[in-house]
Amino acid sequence: MKHYLGKSEYHLRQKQQDYPVNYEPDKLINAHLLVCGMSGTGKSFQSSRLLGSAAQAGIEVDVFDVHDELERIPGVTACRYSQATGYGYNPLELDTDPHTGGVNRQTEYLVGLLREASPQLGVRQEMVLRNLLLDTYALAGIYPDNPPSWQRDSITEAQRKQLTDARNWAALKQYYPTLDDLKSYGRRKLTALNIGGDNPCISALEQLTRQYKRLTTLQGKYAKASSDDELDKLGKQVNTSKEHCTSSYAEFIAAMQTGRELEDMLKYDSADTLASVLQRLELLNSAGIFRANPPPFGNAQARVHQIKSLSTEQQVLFVKLRLRAIFERHKQAGATRSGTELRHVIFLDEAHKFFSKDDDDIINVIAREARKFGIGLWCASQSPTDFPDSFLTNVGSTLILGLHGSHWQRATSKLRISVETLKHIRPKQVVAVQLRKDGMADPPFGNVVVGN
Numbered sequence: 001m002k003h004y005l006g007k008s009e010y011h012l013r014q015k016q017q018d019y020p021v022n023y024e025p026d027k028l029i030n031a032h033l034l035v036c037g038m039s040g041t042g043k044s045f046q047s048s049r050l051l052g053s054a055a056q057a058g059i060e061v062d063v064f065d066v067h068d069e070l071e072r073i074p075g076v077t078a079c080r081y082s083q084a085t086g087y088g089y090n091p092l093e094l095d096t097d098p099h100t101g102g103v104n105r106q107t108e109y110l111v112g113l114l115r116e117a118s119p120q121l122g123v124r125q126e127m128v129l130r131n132l133l134l135d136t137y138a139l140a141g142i143y144p145d146n147p148p149s150w151q152r153d154s155i156t157e158a159q160r161k162q163l164t165d166a167r168n169w170a171a172l173k174q175y176y177p178t179l180d181d182l183k184s185y186g187r188r189k190l191t192a193l194n195i196g197g198d199n200p201c202i203s204a205l206e207q208l209t210r211q212y213k214r215l216t217t218l219q220g221k222y223a224k225a226s227s228d229d230e231l232d233k234l235g236k237q238v239n240t241s242k243e244h245c246t247s248s249y250a251e252f253i254a255a256m257q258t259g260r261e262l263e264d265m266l267k268y269d270s271a272d273t274l275a276s277v278l279q280r281l282e283l284l285n286s287a288g289i290f291r292a293n294p295p296p297f298g299n300a301q302a303r304v305h306q307i308k309s310l311s312t313e314q315q316v317l318f319v320k321l322r323l324r325a326i327f328e329r330h331k332q333a334g335a336t337r338s339g340t341e342l343r344h345v346i347f348l349d350e351a352h353k354f355f356s357k358d359d360d361d362i363i364n365v366i367a368r369e370a371r372k373f374g375i376g377l378w379c380a381s382q383s384p385t386d387f388p389d390s391f392l393t394n395v396g397s398t399l400i401l402g403l404h405g406s407h408w409q410r411a412t413s414k415l416r417i418s419v420e421t422l423k424h425i426r427p428k429q430v431v432a433v434q435l436r437k438d439g440m441a442d443p444p445f446g447n448v449v450v451g452n
């Protein structure tokens with residue numbers, strides 16, 4: 001990829017020469033990029049041009065658009081995530097690599113992400129969530145110590161509904177469980193915590209409850225319309241279910257030997273804790289980001305994820321889960337042959353909010369390790385001072401489009417840009433650019449006339 005940024009101001013002013021400045025990630029220490037500027041200085045404008053060039057060069061692109069302003073880049077397909085569209089990805093799908101993946105890894109990863117997204121999550125809630133995840137996997141025949149069992153197909157909500165309606169449990173086993181499975185398992189455990197009993201008891205009780213509801217509906221609203229036959233049939237079913245339920249509980253009680261049969265329930269702490277975890281999941285998923293309902297990107301190579309409708313908490317969760325999926329995919333594909341080739345651009349708007357101090361955070365892992373797998377992390381933000389030093393000192397190129405005077409002092413010390421260069425910046429006309437070429441220690445920023 002070769003993207004024309006503008007003309008070198010130095011050459012224009014001192015030598016009256018047209019000297020083009022290009023962004024060529026293959027020639028830089030890495031393909032990471034930082035675009036900084038106050039509101040209105042052209043971050044979206046310059047980012048769109050850059051992303052357009054990447055898409056045109058056949059590079060895969062994922063844009064995380066928090067302002068709904070990047071969908072018009074030529075060659076991209078945009079999808080909006082919201083309560084109305086309900087697009088999302090199943091967080092229970094596993095990385096099947098025996099070294100880096102599996103049930104325990106995914107469980108810890110999800111618990112960690114949720115902890116980060118909602119700091120009010122307590123240790124007891126974390127434990128409950130961990131056990132809910134492990135039990136949901138186990139129920140689907142997926143076990144931590146059995147890597148072949150990690151291999152399942154992805155399911156969509158529509159497929160899941162079809163199989164569930166047809167009660168085709170055998171076919172369902174070939175797919176990963178979803179957040180709906182986890183929630184329904186959690187609700188059963190909640191019932192068990194409240195009224196006691198084991199799984200067969202709760203199933204019998206649920207069936208009886210469903211039938212009573214149907215019976216009430218038939219007897220009530222449509223009383224005149226429903227036939228006596230139908231009522232009679234359902235009445236018989238209810239009686240059978242009642243007997244089944246009673247015998248399930250009788251068996252459960254008869255089988256009790258130590259009085260500690262509900263001990264297994266201790267891993268769900270208390271009904272209050274379990275209920276609060278289920279509520280938390282409900283809230284985080286209110287826009288549907290964890291639904292097994294992938295957006296219709298089709299074969300699009302350049303995708304814009306419009307996430308403006310999500311809360312900040314949901315945006316961070318969503319972006320980090322996607323980043324990990326992208327990183328895992330390229331890691332499995334292996335290093336690029338040249339070690340510098342750019343295969344995939346990830347663009348984050350308001351990028352500072354996705355960074356953290358945790359070295360293991362996927363965004364820091366990508367900043368550190370993604371180069372050899374061909375991933376470039378492009379970040380746009382109002383100020384460079386919100387990024388960790390590890391990123392600022394390691395980013396292949398930095399574009400400064402105009403900083404507020406109050407940021408100058410910190411910018412000069414953090415980015416080692418001279419005040420002179422900052423003074424020459426004129427929003428939308430002259431910017432400051434640093435390109436870290438391979439083999440050059442710390443090149444100075446230069447002013448570039450971007451023109452309009």
Ligand SMILES: Nc1ncnc2c1ncn2[C@@H]1O[C@H](COP(=O)(O)OP(=O)(O)O)[C@@H](O)[C@H]1O
Binds near residue numbers: 039042428451
């Ligand atoms: N180099 C430029 N030439 C012409 N118009 C520009 C240029 N840079 C930005 N603009 C325009 O200025 C406005 C603000 O730019 P924008 O990219 O939205 O800024 P930001 O994302 O930093 O808030 C937009 O209407 C944009 O089209």
Ligand SMILES: [Mg+2]
Binds near residue numbers: 043044045069
């Ligand atoms: Mg913008």
